[in-house]
Amino acid sequence: GESVGLHLPTLSVQEGDNSIINCAYSNSASDYFIWYKQESGKGPQFIIDIRSNMDKRQGQRVTVLLNKTVKHLSLQIAATQPGDSAVYFCAENRGRGDYKLSFGAGTTVTVRA
């Protein structure tokens, strides 16, 4: 029968290439954003965060870009490696005393050797 559930976007990338994972967020009042990586059998792992007063932030091999005008967040991974294969989630926090993180559905990234 047909399986019902979350249909996660997928991204297949060649090892060594750069990856770009996109996320549209919902609330223009959100002022803090996080990217998480979740490998099979593990919990979401913090990758990088960015606050709304910034447009770009860089980490080790990763860059997060924030476009508040169109409420869009992206994660760029440089020189993608097999160990980067995972589900990637963006999360937003609406600030002003709001403790909740709202998670996106996730993108499954598969790295081809």
Next chain:
Amino acid sequence: DAGVIQSPRHEVTEMGQEVTLRCKPISGHNSLFWYRQTMMRGLELLIYFNNNVPIDDSGMPEDRFSAKMPNASFSTLKIQPSEPRDSAVYFCASSRGAQGRAQHFGDGTRLSIL
């Protein structure tokens, strides 16, 4: 530094039994969150504690679910009685503060109710 520690990693039990999941947050973190993850619904926040006090339990699905945080280094999530639809991966996360802070997750408890 040790991350968030959850136990057990896997639990298989029969319907009707009591299940207790345990969490040790990162030392110095004063906010603790319990989540449930399923393929159907993704990550759902069940309950949030701040300084050991439950602040929001609106995500707890039913009275069968309860959570406690007796001290800053330990929390439990209990299901009694358990049902097959409770089968999921349960995550605990902690953060230093809550607003505008990254939550750090444990590796979860995979719960199967037969």
